[in-house]
Amino acid sequence: MLVFLVKRIFNAAVVMLAVAAMAFLIFRFVGDPVEMMVNEQTTQAQRDQLREHLGLNDSVFVQFERFVVNAAHGDFGISYRNQRPVSELIAERFPATLELVLVATILSLLIGIPLGVVTAIHRGTWYSETLQFGSILGVSLPSFVVGIMLILTFSVTLGWAPAFGRGDVVHIGWWSTGFLTRSGRASLILPSLSLALFQITLVMRLVRAEMLETMRMDFIKFARARGVPARRVQFRHALRNCLMPVITMTGMQFGNLIAFALITETVFQWPGMGLLFMQAITFVDIPVMAAYLCIVSFIFVAINTLVDITYAVIDPRLRHQGH
Amino acid sequence: MLMQAHATTTGHSGAAIAHPVLEVRNLRVVFPTRHGVLNAVSDVSLTINKGEILGLVGESGAGKSMTGMATLGLLEPPGRIAEGEILLDGRRIDNLPEREMAKIRGRRIGAIFQDPLTSLHPLFTVGAQLVETIRLHLHLSRSQARRRAIDLLKEVGIPAASDRIDDYPHQFSGGMRQRVVIALALAAEPELIIADEPTTALDVSIQAQITALLRRICRERAAAVMLVTHDMGVIAETADRVAVLYAGRIVEVGHVDAVIHAPKHPYAKGLMDSIPPLEGRVARLAQIDGSMPRPDSIPEGCAFHSRCTLAGPHCRIAVPGLVETEGSRTACWLYSGGVEA
Ligand SMILES: Nc1ncnc2c1ncn2[C@@H]1O[C@H](COP(=O)(O)OP(=O)(O)OP(=O)(O)O)[C@@H](O)[C@H]1O
Ligand SMILES: [Mg+2]
Numbered sequence: 001m002l003v004f005l006v007k008r009i010f011n012a013a014v015v016m017l018a019v020a021a022m023a024f025l026i027f028r029f030v031g032d033p034v035e036m037m038v039n040e041q042t043t044q045a046q047r048d049q050l051r052e053h054l055g056l057n058d059s060v061f062v063q064f065e066r067f068v069v070n071a072a073h074g075d076f077g078i079s080y081r082n083q084r085p086v087s088e089l090i091a092e093r094f095p096a097t098l099e100l101v102l103v104a105t106i107l108s109l110l111i112g113i114p115l116g117v118v119t120a121i122h123r124g125t126w127y128s129e130t131l132q133f134g135s136i137l138g139v140s141l142p143s144f145v146v147g148i149m150l151i152l153t154f155s156v157t158l159g160w161a162p163a164f165g166r167g168d169v170v171h172i173g174w175w176s177t178g179f180l181t182r183s184g185r186a187s188l189i190l191p192s193l194s195l196a197l198f199q200i201t202l203v204m205r206l207v208r209a210e211m212l213e214t215m216r217m218d219f220i221k222f223a224r225a226r227g228v229p230a231r232r233v234q235f236r237h238a239l240r241n242c243l244m245p246v247i248t249m250t251g252m253q254f255g256n257l258i259a260f261a262l263i264t265e266t267v268f269q270w271p272g273m274g275l276l277f278m279q280a281i282t283f284v285d286i287p288v289m290a291a292y293l294c295i296v297s298f299i300f301v302a303i304n305t306l307v308d309i310t311y312a313v314i315d316p317r318l319r320h321q322g323h
Numbered sequence: 324m325l326m327q328a329h330a331t332t333t334g335h336s337g338a339a340i341a342h343p344v345l346e347v348r349n350l351r352v353v354f355p356t357r358h359g360v361l362n363a364v365s366d367v368s369l370t371i372n373k374g375e376i377l378g379l380v381g382e383s384g385a386g387k388s389m390t391g392m393a394t395l396g397l398l399e400p401p402g403r404i405a406e407g408e409i410l411l412d413g414r415r416i417d418n419l420p421e422r423e424m425a426k427i428r429g430r431r432i433g434a435i436f437q438d439p440l441t442s443l444h445p446l447f448t449v450g451a452q453l454v455e456t457i458r459l460h461l462h463l464s465r466s467q468a469r470r471r472a473i474d475l476l477k478e479v480g481i482p483a484a485s486d487r488i489d490d491y492p493h494q495f496s497g498g499m500r501q502r503v504v505i506a507l508a509l510a511a512e513p514e515l516i517i518a519d520e521p522t523t524a525l526d527v528s529i530q531a532q533i534t535a536l537l538r539r540i541c542r543e544r545a546a547a548v549m550l551v552t553h554d555m556g557v558i559a560e561t562a563d564r565v566a567v568l569y570a571g572r573i574v575e576v577g578h579v580d581a582v583i584h585a586p587k588h589p590y591a592k593g594l595m596d597s598i599p600p601l602e603g604r605v606a607r608l609a610q611i612d613g614s615m616p617r618p619d620s621i622p623e624g625c626a627f628h629s630r631c632t633l634a635g636p637h638c639r640i641a642v643p644g645l646v647e648t649e650g651s652r653t654a655c656w657l658y659s660g661g662v663e664a
Contacts, residue, residue: 218441225395225436226456226507227429230421240446317445317493 004312012305017068019297023290024067027077028060030286036080076291081283086291089276094295095176096166097265097272101257103192105250108199113239113246115200116207121234123212131204138201143260147194147267154190161189164269191268195261199253206249210242217241244314251307255300342413343370344515344547345394350407352389352398352571354618361618363389363402365571368645371515374545376538378562378579380553380594382615385568387551391517393417394549395434396424411515430460433508433546435537437520439500443492449476449503450488453510460511475506479536498529502536509540516541519551530554534561555595559583567591570616570626572642577651587653590627625656635662 027033034051042050051057055066070076076086119128155163167183169176178184214220215238223237224230262274269275273292280288352364364386371377379387392398394409396416409417416427428434436442444452453472457463463471469488476484479502492500501521508516521537522530538561541548550562558565558579566576567588575588586592593611613630616622622629628638637656645652646659656662 218436218438219444221397222434222436222442222504222507223444224397224425225428225434226452226510227425227427227459228455229425229459237444241444315446317491 001312005309008305008308012301015301016298020068020071020294021064023293024064027067027286027290028063031284036286071294077287079285079288081285086287089288090273090291090295091174093271093273093276096270097258097261097274099178100188100192100195100270100272101254101261103188104196104199104257105254107192107196108203109250112200112203113207115204117211117234117239119204120208120211135201135204138197143194143198143263144267146197147264150190150194162187163190166271191264191270195257195264199257202249202253203246206246207242210245211238214238214241244311247310248307251303254303258296258299342410343372344412345371345549346410347394348408350390350393350409351405352393352402353405354402358619362571362621363618364393367573369566369573369576371547371549373547374542375564376541376548376550376562378558378565379549379551379568380555380558380565381568382553384615384617386571387568388519391519391549391551394517395428395432429456430511431513431515433513433516435504435508435516435518435521438524439497439504440524442504443500445492448489448491453507456507456510475509479506497525498533501525501533505537505540512544513546515547517549522557567594570621571618572626573645573654574627575651575653581650585650587648587651587658588655589631589633633657633662637662
């Protein structure tokens, strides 16, 4: 188990270094950082001084090392547009994105798993077929269309839930949460649903396929031969066997959701990292873009590693591989 | 031997109350398919008494497993029982609702399947699976059930049972896993055990051990056993009576000595001739030409006639019924009116 852990963490570190290299290249070579930061009135001497101050005269390797060390400390430089530390901007926006993605993930599991089990068990019934067909729509509808439809229906027409912003938030240290206020929770509904819809159908289809496959297995038949009641066989024995792929997928998708949140955040004007990134693109705010790239990748890699480790904890066969 | 005699006498004297543990009457199992209804099992009748081991033999596809599955009420749809009755201790069980049948499975009928690698849930410890089964059927507390689970593991010969109970199936060898499966089948002391090829997936060196274990444990409990196998050696060693299936029908059934040493049905003869002698001499296997018809192409009359050297015109017309022959009952026109039309 320990060997396994060390191996996985080493892999993760290598991937992160590669990503950092890419972010660094963008930062260093897409446009001249000095040119981005100065205006026409700046003298050549001032420019040279800035160049020296930024360390741009050092060798590329020294610069990369500095970039990685700084990034590891959460220092991504100063935003060109806001003239504030990028880390501050991200820290402000990160809670909004994370809460949105978290709620979307929970929704997808809470709705997707039971739907998957039901459509598998009652295969061939009209409601199961309808759900199965509906899920194709869910997979194929573009996210912004879903978002706009949700806004039109539930916000504009019915007026049930707010269509943009986070509502009131409560600050706990540097974290800002929308969970603790009524308007904060209400504002979460539509964007998280919009973000989750794709994921719900994904979970449902995966659970359904896995359930159908598992129900044919010998240990399921043997469980029934031991007298385990059908319900218990389905929801304990079979579902348990399906959870690993679901956990894996949910974990992997968590990173995707953070990336997809870009669109949802734009549609719902949700003040998260995605919106920050979209704004950064319009202003060619390279440090913010580089930081976003690094952080989203870090989340991706961290989650992948965690999923692998969780996998080993859940599946005893992986845990005992060393034996 | 004693128990045998005992079981038989009570069977006869207490005529009004003593039923065979299992009685199957005229069972027909069908699979509706696009190409029509297939008969996987046709007109099969058999009984198993307390303490008796009935061997079910026949080629692959003969309908052995389907007979067992029908008894357990676990036929995979669209497979179903189209005709016949199954009685456990004199009470019909083939028409029970699923809820009732689930209470019988594991409690009154234990099952052992072919592949111990896949019979156990890979994500639960063997202890969890044992305790689950025990507590489903017997009113025991968790700790009592656990103690019982350890006793069962000891009984089936798992060394250091109290340590190994918390291990996962993959931590056991194939033979040990089959012992765990047997412990699971015995968890609630069922009166009938259906063992479907319990040794086929195991190493040859382990097969004999598992067979001996199964026999000892069933004898000790006086359980009735349906032992499905195509290993005639296992049958000769283990079974009291044996039924030979061919294309879904019983062609000969009787005491194991009679059927093995003096088979009547031409198919049974061919089958017995194909047992390699124990001495290990290279024996010429008296193979029967041709192969058993699949359920979608069973011919008119006796299903065996196209492969039978003794067949006559009558065999192509009508299906023979079982008639008394010496030491067994046989379904062959040779013994019931001749093969001529
Ligand atoms: N799902 C199914 N659909 C159609 N036919 C089936 C199905 N399952 C089994 N059968 C048929 O039922 C017949 C009896 O099968 P069964 O499993 O009882 O054979 P068996 O005697 O146990 O053979 P084996 O030694 O291979 O286990 C087979 O010929 C098979 O073709
Ligand atoms: Mg079989």
